[in-house]
Amino acid sequence: MFSLTYEFRLKPTKQQIEIFQDWLEINRKVYNYALAERKHWYKSRSCQINACSLHSEYIIPADTPRPTYSTQCKSLTAAKEQYPELKRVHSQVLQQTLKRLENAFTSMWERNFGFPRFKKVGQFRSIVFPQLGKEPLNNSAVKLPAIGWVRFRQSREIPTDAIVKQVRIVKRVSGWYAMLTLQWNVSVPQPMPVGEAIGVDVGLISFVAISNGLCVQRPKFFVDLQRQLKLLQQRVSRKTKESNNWRKAQKKVTKLHEHIANTRKDFHWKIAHQLCNTAQTIFVEDLNLVGLSRGILGKHCLDAGWGQFFQILEQCCFKRGVYFQKVDSRKTSQICPNCGVETGKKGLSERVHACENCGYTTDRDVAASQVVLIRGLAAVGQTVKMLAEGKVVGLPLRQESPGF
Structure with a gap:
C-alpha cells in the first residue's frame, strides 16, 4: 500500500x-x-x-x-x-x-x-x-x-x-x-544505494555543508522577524482581552508566525530538491534534536528547523528514488576525513579543519560532511556484504512510505 x-x-x-x-x-x-x-x-x-x-x-x-x-x-x-x-x-x-x-x-x-x-x-x-x-x-x-x-x-x-x-x-x-x-494498491520499490553519494552536515552558520564542498548559508527566519513580532505582541498586550481590537492584533501575530513557518518550509523543500539533483545516495547525521533544542543555542536550532528538514529530505528522496540513510553523528567534527585521526574538539569560532597528522585543510563543516559520507558508505558496504553472505534479507530501508 x-x-x-x-x-x-x-x-x-x-x-x-x-x-x-x-x-x-x-x-x-x-x-x-x-x-x-x-x-x-x-x-x-x-x-x-x-x-x-x-x-x-x-x-x-x-x-x-x-x-x-x-x-x-x-x-x-x-x-x-x-x-x-x-x-x-x-x-x-x-x-x-x-x-x-x-x-x-x-x-x-x-x-x-x-x-x-x-x-x-x-x-x-x-x-x-x-x-x-x-x-x-x-x-x-x-x-x-x-x-x-x-x-x-x-x-x-x-x-x-x-x-x-x-x-x-x-x-x-x-x-x-x-x-x-x-x-x-501498488508496491513501490525501495531505492538502492547507487550512483554518486554525498554526505550532508547541518549547522547554524552553514545550513547544509555537502561533502563535495558546497555550503548553503542559513537564513534566519525567526530571528530576522523577531523585532517585528515583539512589536505586534506588545500591541496585543495593550488591548482589552477578548475585544475586537485584541482579536485583530492577535490575528496579525498569528499571520506573522504562519509566514515564518511557510518561508522556512519552502526553503527546506528547495534545498531538498537541490540535494536530490546532486546525487543518488544521501547520508545525513542522526542528531539528538531534542537535546540541541534545550541547549544555549536552542532558539537558533529551532529556527533552523533541522528536524523538519530531515523529514522533508527523506520524503523528497522517496519520491525521486534517491537512497536516504542516517548515520552516527558522534565526533563528526573531531575526525579527519583524510587520515581518520581524531583531532580533538573544536571551538565554535574555529571554522577551519586543519589536521596536524596529514596536513589536510578544509572548511570545518565540509570535513564533517565528508566524515558522514565515509560512515554512510561503510554502513552500506557492510550491509551489502552481509546480504551477499545471506545474513540479512534486504537492505535496512524504511518499510513504510512517509506521509506527505
Whole structure:
C-alpha cells in the first residue's frame, strides 16, 4: 500500500464555515472532558494510602477500569442523550478526536512526550473524516459526511486511480484547508544505494555543508522577524482581552508566525530538491534534536528547523528514488576525513579543519560532511556484504512510505 497526502485550500460558504467552527468547539469540549476523565483516574491512583493532600483528593472506586479509547467511545454514545449538541457532529469525527487523545497518551508512554494538555478556546484547529462515500471528489469539490460538497482550489492534479481514505479539515489564520489522504494498491520499490553519494552536515552558520564542498548559508527566519513580532505582541498586550481590537492584533501575530513557518518550509523543500539533483545516495547525521533544542543555542536550532528538514529530505528522496540513510553523528567534527585521526574538539569560532597528522585543510563543516559520507558508505558496504553472505534479507530501508 502506498499513500500520499495532498493539501488544498478550501473555499467554503458562510454556512459551511459556521458548521466547521461549531464542530471544532464541540470536539474541543469532548477532548477536554475525555482528558479530564483520564487525568482524574490517574490522580486517584497516585495519592498515598497513609496521607491525604491538604487541597483535595480524587476519590474514584478501586474497581473502576482505566479510561481507554473503547470505553470512552461507549460513554460518548450514552452522552448524546444527555447533551443533544453532540448529535450535530458526525459520530466518526468525535471518535477520531478520542483517538487523537489516545495517540497523545501513547506518545507520552512510548516516546517520552509530555502529559497531554487541555485545549483552550481556539486551540483545537482540525477535525478528521475517516471514511467518505463513493466518488467523494468531483469538479474541485469534496463531499463531506453530514456537510455536503465543499469546493477547494485544486492547485495540482489528483490521480484518478487513487482512493481517498480520509480528509482532515484544518483551520489556519489564512483560511481553511483540506488534507486529502490518497492511497494506491501498488508496491513501490525501495531505492538502492547507487550512483554518486554525498554526505550532508547541518549547522547554524552553514545550513547544509555537502561533502563535495558546497555550503548553503542559513537564513534566519525567526530571528530576522523577531523585532517585528515583539512589536505586534506588545500591541496585543495593550488591548482589552477578548475585544475586537485584541482579536485583530492577535490575528496579525498569528499571520506573522504562519509566514515564518511557510518561508522556512519552502526553503527546506528547495534545498531538498537541490540535494536530490546532486546525487543518488544521501547520508545525513542522526542528531539528538531534542537535546540541541534545550541547549544555549536552542532558539537558533529551532529556527533552523533541522528536524523538519530531515523529514522533508527523506520524503523528497522517496519520491525521486534517491537512497536516504542516517548515520552516527558522534565526533563528526573531531575526525579527519583524510587520515581518520581524531583531532580533538573544536571551538565554535574555529571554522577551519586543519589536521596536524596529514596536513589536510578544509572548511570545518565540509570535513564533517565528508566524515558522514565515509560512515554512510561503510554502513552500506557492510550491509551489502552481509546480504551477499545471506545474513540479512534486504537492505535496512524504511518499510513504510512517509506521509506527505
